[in-house]
Amino acid sequence: MSAVITKKRCAVYCRVSTDERLDQSFNSIDAQRESGQAFITAQRAEGWILVVDDYDDGGFSGGNMDRPALKRLLADIDAGKVDIVVVYKIDRLTRNLADFAKMVEVFDQRGVSFSAVTQQINSATSMGRLMLNILLSFAQFEREVTGERIRDKIAASKAKGMWMGGVVPLGYRVEARQLVVDPAEARNVRRIFEQFVACRSTTDVVRWLAAGGITSRKGTTFTKQSLWKQLNNRLYLGEISHKGKPYPGQHTAIIEPTLWDAVQAVFADNLNARRSETWGKRVDDALLRGLLFTADGERLQPSFTTKANGKRYRYYVPRRTLRYGADRHPIGMLPAAPIEAMVLAQVHSALKAPEVVQSVWNLMREQHPEMTEPQVVLPLCQLGQVWAQLFPAEQQRIVQLLIERVILRDDGIEIRWREMGWQTLAGEMRPGTIGAELIELEQEALA
Numbered sequence: 477m478s479a480v481i482t483k484k485r486c487a488v489y490c491r492v493s494t495d496e497r498l499d500q501s502f503n504s505i506d507a508q509r510e511s512g513q514a515f516i517t518a519q520r521a522e523g524w525i526l527v528v529d530d531y532d533d534g535g536f537s538g539g540n541m542d543r544p545a546l547k548r549l550l551a552d553i554d555a556g557k558v559d560i561v562v563v564y565k566i567d568r569l570t571r572n573l574a575d576f577a578k579m580v581e582v583f584d585q586r587g588v589s590f591s592a593v594t595q596q597i598n599s600a601t602s603m604g605r606l607m608l609n610i611l612l613s614f615a616q617f618e619r620e621v622t623g624e625r626i627r628d629k630i631a632a633s634k635a636k637g638m639w640m641g642g643v644v645p646l647g648y649r650v651e652a653r654q655l656v657v658d659p660a661e662a663r664n665v666r667r668i669f670e671q672f673v674a675c676r677s678t679t680d681v682v683r684w685l686a687a688g689g690i691t692s693r694k695g696t697t698f699t700k701q702s703l704w705k706q707l708n709n710r711l712y713l714g715e716i717s718h719k720g721k722p723y724p725g726q727h728t729a730i731i732e733p734t735l736w737d738a739v740q741a742v743f744a745d746n747l748n749a750r751r752s753e754t755w756g757k758r759v760d761d762a763l764l765r766g767l768l769f770t771a772d773g774e775r776l777q778p779s780f781t782t783k784a785n786g787k788r789y790r791y792y793v794p795r796r797t798l799r800y801g802a803d804r805h806p807i808g809m810l811p812a813a814p815i816e817a818m819v820l821a822q823v824h825s826a827l828k829a830p831e832v833v834q835s836v837w838n839l840m841r842e843q844h845p846e847m848t849e850p851q852v853v854l855p856l857c858q859l860g861q862v863w864a865q866l867f868p869a870e871q872q873r874i875v876q877l878l879i880e881r882v883i884l885r886d887d888g889i890e891i892r893w894r895e896m897g898w899q900t901l902a903g904e905m906r907p908g909t910i911g912a913e914l915i916e917l918e919q920e921a922l923a
Contacts, residue, residue, distance in 0.1 A: 538567055673738045771885055
């Protein structure tokens, strides 16, 4: 009586590190796949059958596991759809020992074995695993040595002033792997530098660019951050930078050294002005820092301006306005004092509201059954009585503790409370704590 042959579902995994020549009619991926399929066909007598799906990663490094086909393969293994993984060579699966250890753990958990067409190793045995680790050690060593050689080559090439690829800056185009000045774009680049020297403000330049319809090469609107990067890109000086060190480039400069120095002088003056203006006057006293949002989810950040008479005005400004300049969000610059007063009034009302106090007591009773109702309710009521006498810093701390988000609506504000914040505040007010003692002192002062 012949033995029953168990069917083993085999998946062929293929990978190449570069996507060059993948568009050819027959490429490395095809060669790996055909070899794997032929290898499985040769083992048909052992019950090996090929799964329908192809697991091909073209243009992905073996140094990590962030590969779409590999993720799909591991998911199918986890779902019990694969019994054997077949690759042309071991380093097609991975070149990283740590990643290989993770894969072997998954294989063992799901009863999956591993085979290579050109390296007959059985991963089910201890000797096979030893050989796998030795081969992968050499594969990882090879990858690291190759990486070092590439980095050294890039450093040497940049030291000679060669452009080594990347995002092509506005004002240039690439010809024969070299940067060549694009006359039309170069004129815009010079205008941007000159406009910044004239107005001395990235916000004004961004607004000027938007009004003139000048965009990046991708057609996107300039932001203050992207403008800052352009104004500090030493490529426009005819230089190539590597790890912060500039080298004379082989390409033609667009910006003259005098104009470049003028731009850097404006940046230095603006930085010194901001430092002197904000010394000892930081916006850390913003009550609603990180809490205030518009109805469409835009976060408002604290800001301020100082007039000629030295008076300081605080605002909350949408992030979109900070990035792109004024008039980019309908709310604009929101005066800080009125909105903070509204929130403080809401907190004060909540501290005195019987239903809120009762809700906090119900929560505390579940978390701290040893506490009595007066130990929770009385401190909260007392806090409501002395709220106006608390220092602004203490009011800010309590607001940050109790509130998760303040949302601006057309008809007012909506406050979303932190449930755990109320419990924490009630715990701070327990008898014998510093919070309870401070409340008693405030009440004595009021009396």
